[in-house]
Amino acid sequence: MAGCGASTSTTGSGRPGARRLRRLSRLQPSEACVDIGCGYGGTARRLAATREVGVIGVTLSAEQARHAATHPAPGVEIRVRDWLESGLPGGSADAAWAIESSEHMVDKPAFFAEAHRVLAPGGRFVVCAWLAETGASGWKVRHLLEPICREGRLPSMGTREEYAAMARDAGFEIVGYEDVSQRVARTWTICARRLARALVVDREIRRIGLAARNRIFALSFPRLIVAYRIGPMRYGIFTLVKVDPAQQG
Numbered sequence: 313m314a315g316c317g318a319s320t321s322t323t324g325s326g327r328p329g330a331r332r333l334r335r336l337s338r339l340q341p342s343e344a345c346v347d348i349g350c351g352y353g354g355t356a357r358r359l360a361a362t363r364e365v366g367v368i369g370v371t372l373s374a375e376q377a378r379h380a381a382t383h384p385a386p387g388v389e390i391r392v393r394d395w396l397e398s399g400l401p402g403g404s405a406d407a408a409w410a411i412e413s414s415e416h417m418v419d420k421p422a423f424f425a426e427a428h429r430v431l432a433p434g435g436r437f438v439v440c441a442w443l444a445e446t447g448a449s450g451w452k453v454r455h456l457l458e459p460i461c462r463e464g465r466l467p468s469m470g471t472r473e474e475y476a477a478m479a480r481d482a483g484f485e486i487v488g489y490e491d492v493s494q495r496v497a498r499t500w501t502i503c504a505r506r507l508a509r510a511l512v513v514d515r516e517i518r519r520i521g522l523a524a525r526n527r528i529f530a531l532s533f534p535r536l537i538v539a540y541r542i543g544p545m546r547y548g549i550f551t552l553v554k555v556d557p558a559q560q561g
Contacts, residue, residue, distance in 0.1 A: 330358040333409055336488065336551045337436045339363040343406035346370065346398075346430060348423075349413020353380035353390050360387040365407075370395050396422050400430045407431075409438040414475075418467045424482035433556035437484060443546040444469040452544035456535055460545065463532040472548055479552050488551035493540050496547040 333355065339345065341364040347356045350369030353376070360367050369390040371377055380390040393399060396419060408427055417423040427437050444457055461469060470478070476486055539545035 330355055330362065332549075333411075333438060333440075334359060334363060336438045336549070337407045337409060339365050339407055341365065344368075344404060346400065346405045346408040346427075348395050348408060348410040348427065349416070350376075350380075350390060352376050353383065353385075353388060355409075355411065356388045356390070357383065357385040360385055368400065368405075370398060396426055398426060398430060402429050403432045405430050405432065405435060407436045407438075409440070411440045412442065414439055415442050415464075415466045415469055420468070420470060420475075421478050421481065424478050424484065428482040428484060428554055431554045433554055435554045437550075437552040437554070439475070439479075439550040439552065441475060441548055441550070442466075442469055443475065443548045444471050445544045445546060446471045446473055448544045452539075456539045456544050460532050460535055460539060463535075469545070472546065475548070475550060479550065483555060484552040485555050486550060487553050488549075490549040491546055492549060493543075493545070493547045496540055 337345075339359060343363075343365045345356075345359070345365050345367045347353075347367055347369040350356050350371050351373075353369050356367040356369045359365060364387070366387045367389070369380070369388065370393045371390065372392065372394060374392050377390045377392045380388075395413075395417070408431060410423075410427070414420060414423055431437060445452070448457060457469060460466070472489070472491075476489075479486060536545070540547065
């Protein structure tokens with residue numbers, strides 16, 4: 313895995329829409345769901361409202377949880393927890409998703425193992441992840457992947473093959489995979505333009521955006537766009553199912 317320094321934050325750009333996530337996870341009314349690395353709870357609220365499901369969101373950020381509490385929604389509960397020690401009962405969820413949060417997990421096999429434990433047999437798990445190109449050459453690692461990890465505070469980025477192996481080892485069946493890298497590259501280009509425009513016209517955004525922590529990540533915008541466009545970085549969406557032992561031969 314390409315990697316460097318550890319982190320507990322999430323960036324949240326280029327995220328797939330709730331409609332795509334709803335389709336991939338095949339959500340049904342009254343199902344119990346888990347949003348792993350839920351951020352401010354936007355996806356959880358949308359899916360709870362449109363599919364009438366119950367969602368427990370897990371985040372490490374007390375600030376995100378406080379913000380979510382100011383925007384309560386029926387069927388949504390946001391908890392401040394480390395996913396690797398979620399405390400959720402085994403077999404208690406029908407579906408789960410992780411949108412750009414697995415990259416921030418130091419122990420990625422444990423990330424998959426905990427999802428497998430929490431899901432009921434037949435439960436669906438959608439993982440949307442920043443991935444490293446398989447066999448990326450040395451200069452791509454040194455000048456693109458490692459700086460992006462460092463500036464984005466990611467412990468590592470795995471490849472598609474590494475994620476697939478970890479999912480299977482945890483007991484999941486891979487039923488789908490999508491590479492949406494080019495679409496995400498366009499999103500990052502739009503984000504960069506909007507940020508540049510906002511920094512010019514909005515003093516408050518200038519103050520927040522130029523804070524040391526945010527400034528470091530903003531430097532990665534051009535790098536991210538290049539990495540997605542020329543290939544060393546991929547955006548993959550895995551659709552997984554916890555195999556029901558009763559249906560195994």
